[in-house]
Amino acid sequence: MKIERINIDYFRGLKNVSINTLNEHVNLFVGINGAGKTSILDAISLLFSWYVARMSSAKGRGKDIATDDISLHSPNGCSIELKLKGGETWKLYRSLKYKKTDKSDLSALNRLVTILREKIDNDPRAAIPVLAYYNVNRVIPNRYPRMPRGKETETQLDAYKNCLASSQLFSDFFNWFRLAEDYENEQYKNNRSYRDRGLDAVRQAMKQMFPDYSEMRVSRRPLALLMHKGDEVFKINQLSDGEKCYIALVCDIARRLAIANPEGNPLLGNGIILIDEIDLHLHPKWQQSVISKLTETFPNCQFFITTHSPIVASDAKGAVFGISDGIISPKLTYGRKSSDILASVFDIDMARSLYVQSLFNEAYDFIDHRDEKAFNAKLHELIDILGADDPDVTGLKIEHMRRQRLLTK
Numbered sequence: 483m484k485i486e487r488i489n490i491d492y493f494r495g496l497k498n499v500s501i502n503t504l505n506e507h508v509n510l511f512v513g514i515n516g517a518g519k520t521s522i523l524d525a526i527s528l529l530f531s532w533y534v535a536r537m538s539s540a541k542g543r544g545k546d547i548a549t550d551d552i553s554l555h556s557p558n559g560c561s562i563e564l565k566l567k568g569g570e571t572w573k574l575y576r577s578l579k580y581k582k583t584d585k586s587d588l589s590a591l592n593r594l595v596t597i598l599r600e601k602i603d604n605d606p607r608a609a610i611p612v613l614a615y616y617n618v619n620r621v622i623p624n625r626y627p628r629m630p631r632g633k634e635t636e637t638q639l640d641a642y643k644n645c646l647a648s649s650q651l652f653s654d655f656f657n658w659f660r661l662a663e664d665y666e667n668e669q670y671k672n673n674r675s676y677r678d679r680g681l682d683a684v685r686q687a688m689k690q691m692f693p694d695y696s697e698m699r700v701s702r703r704p705l706a707l708l709m710h711k712g713d714e715v716f717k718i719n720q721l722s723d724g725e726k727c728y729i730a731l732v733c734d735i736a737r738r739l740a741i742a743n744p745e746g747n748p749l750l751g752n753g754i755i756l757i758d759e760i761d762l763h764l765h766p767k768w769q770q771s772v773i774s775k776l777t778e779t780f781p782n783c784q785f786f787i788t789t790h791s792p793i794v795a796s797d798a799k800g801a802v803f804g805i806s807d808g809i810i811s812p813k814l815t816y817g818r819k820s821s822d823i824l825a826s827v828f829d830i831d832m833a834r835s836l837y838v839q840s841l842f843n844e845a846y847d848f849i850d851h852r853d854e855k856a857f858n859a860k861l862h863e864l865i866d867i868l869g870a871d872d873p874d875v876t877g878l879k880i881e882h883m884r885r886q887r888l889l890t891k
Contacts, residue, residue, distance in 0.1 A: 483611040487565035492556035494521045508800025511788045517805040519788035523756045525562045527615045534642045536595040547576035558583045609743040612753025615646045622652045622726040641742035660700045680740035683748040687736035690779045724763035752782040761791040769793040792823035
């Protein structure tokens with residue numbers, strides 16, 4: 483299941499958005515706060531809430547478009563439409579009072595749900611697509627959840643439990659991991675070669691994404707999720723927020739894929755993954771490879787991601803869309819320098835502090851006005867801040883010497 487096209491009309495700050503060039507692997511959205519990046523993910527999530535509800539029950543209801551989410555500029559109402567690869571179209575509509583000019587059309591969604599439900603009813607080993615939305619509330623709590631007893635039989639539909647509510651991200655993963663590990667340990671007593679395939683999927687994903695981390699396991703007394711980081715053993719709550727969020731997100735994707743794909747390599751399963759602000763708490767070094775590692779580890783998933791980071795954008799080998807004033811335009815960012823992306827995509831002309839940049843501007847003005855005393859004062863102030871070896875400071879001194887030579891000729 484892949485999304486081929488998105489049409490959004492009058493949803494929050496998005497007036498008439500149509501994206502016909504979606505990538506089957508990565509779609510990255512960049513823009514300033516309030517531009518509408520999260521709104522695109524929320525719109526997709528709204529439509530898929532009906533898919534999740536109908537997979538659980540034929541008459542299940544997803545979320546309607548809230549009246550507050552209809553743009554104030556809308557003449558009639560709001561619509562969200564997705565076209566899947568293969569031509570099927572899903573549409574969700576919400577009208578303004580007394581101005582109903584359109585309607586929702588979820589008939590194609592219902593047909594897909596019927597096919598998938600019949601598929602898993604007839605074959606308990608059949609695979610289904612994964613769906614998950616990781617919003618900015620994916621902070622990992624320091625307290626561990628209360629644990630259920632025993633391992634219940636999983637069905638593929640368990641892959642959709644809380645899939646659109648990332649506030650349950652760590653609790654769901656920890657409960658699943660502990661029960662799966664208990665079951666694996668019990669089976670191991672009678673079969674030394676037994677390995678839980680779901681845990682193996684998580685271990686494989688961890689190895690690919692985090693080669694410096696290994697041997698994730700649950701400690702019972704005290705209750706904790708442990709892992710090796712180099713030669714040391716850490717509880718997950720002892721790691722940084724960036725490490726915790728990133729590890730939990732990757733492990734949860736692997737867990738859902740393992741549940742949804744009872745046979746074969748779960749990491750090769752397909753699905754749609756929404757991640758808001760992927761750079762949340764991430765060190766720039768991890769930002770450099772986060773997208774490429776995700777697509778290498780989960781090659782058949784389609785990712786919809788938002789970011790404020792030019793470093794992340796430089797790693798996006800897929801479709802990148804800039805959002806400004808409700809208008810979406812494609813951008814070229816893969817492999818480019820962060821400073822170039824800041825200027826061409828994020829509309830930031832300089833990467834320096836605005837105050838320091840003002841000192842450079844003033845210094846060049848003093849060169850133009852031949853005010854040597856004021857220029858030298860600004861130059862020394864810049865050297866105190868940046869050091870004499872800073873390339874722009876060196877360029878400033880060279881320009882000053884060039885002007886001096888011209889005056890003496």
